[in-house]
Amino acid sequence: MHNLKEAMSYEPHESLVAPAREKSDILRLIVGLVATALLYVVMLMLGGSLASIIMGDAWVQTAAMTPGLTTPAQMLTILASFGFMIAAVCLAVILLHHRHPVTILGGWRPSGAQFLRSMRGLIPYLALIGAFTFFAEDLQSNLSFSLWLSLLPLTLFFLLIQVSAEELLFRGYLQSQLAARGLHKSIWILLPSVLFGLLHYDPTVMGEAAPWIVIWTIGFGILAADLTARSGTLGPAIAFHFAVNFMAIALIGFGDYLGGLTLYIYPFSVTETERLMSYLPVDAIGMLLAYLSVRLALRR
Structure with missing residues (x-):
């Protein structure tokens, strides 16, 4: 367990950075990112082909359509497909950096302990945001x-x-490898966060709100990077990410955008740009509350 002094500094980040130093040249990192992306795409294609054989082409095409309705089974499949990303980044770490994949997590035991501490601290946040949204909005049952x-x-x-x-890709791998180069913290915090944000740019669905979604996501990435550096494991960042996504994917979401598992949905489409943008400041406040909840949990 880290004490209060450690929680207030970035010294614990060394536990993630130290294993990255031996193979930390930039060319190796670039190759690693490209290899991770290619492996991920190939595995997605193979997984999609298998799903088409089992469920049919129409089922897979409907699941991939955005905006569009998704069934619970389709949403579970979409979430499960991120296992390919875990496999891809782990292979890149092993083959190119000669690191054990657990080193980008910060160790099973410390990461797991910090994840559980953070989740306990996030329970009041989930209850508060869930209750506020339920009573403040005219939600529809899903x-x-x-x-x-x-x-x-x-x-x-x-x-x-x-x-x-x-989190393994952006905070565990990319952030630690950049920090291992001795770069200023502004670089290893901002660069992965900006890349993370840009990958969420989707103007075909979000319209004029798409750039603001990117900015929101970059802010999220900065907070996750800060939690990772303060804790020395991915446990708190994963818990932070988990709580925020749980609200949007499992509790209250959009009927026509990844809403197959939500209990309630908003009474408007994700393509209604003006209404979507009006929610962003509230979502930003909620994100900050989640971040602060994890910070407080780690200090106890």
Whole structure:
């Protein structure tokens, strides 16, 4: 467990950075990112082909269509597909950097302990934001409570895979490899966060709100990077990411955008740009509350 002094500094980040130093040249990192992307795409294509054989082409095409309705099974498949990202980044770390994949996590035991501490601290946040949204908005029922509850164990498991994949790539791998070069913290915090944000740019769905979604996501990445550097593991960042995505994917979401597992949905489409943009300041406040909840949990 890290004490208060450690939680206030970036010294714990060394536990993630030290294993990256031996093979930290920039060319190797660039090759690693390209290899990770290619491996991920290939595995997605193979997984999509397998899903087409089992479920049919129409089922797969509908799941990939945005905006569009998704069934619970399609959403679980989408979340599970991020397991390919975990496999891709782990292979890049092993083959190109000669590191054990656990080193980009910060160790199983310390990362797991910090994840659980952070999640305990996030329970009041989830209750507060959920209650506020429920009473402040004219929400519509999506899944029946009994079906939602029966799917919840699978939802939580595959949601954990999804958020862990993104944190392993952007905070565990890219951030630690950049920091191992001795670069200023502004670089190894901002560069992965900006890349993370740009990959969420989707004007075909979000319209004029797309650049603001990117800015929101960059802010999220900065906060996740800060938690990673302060804790020395990915546990807190994964918990932070998990809580934020749980609200949007499992509790209250959009009927026509990744809404197959939500209990409630907003009474408007994700393509209604003006209404979507009006929610961003509130979402930003919620994101900051989640971040502060993790910070407080780590100090106890």
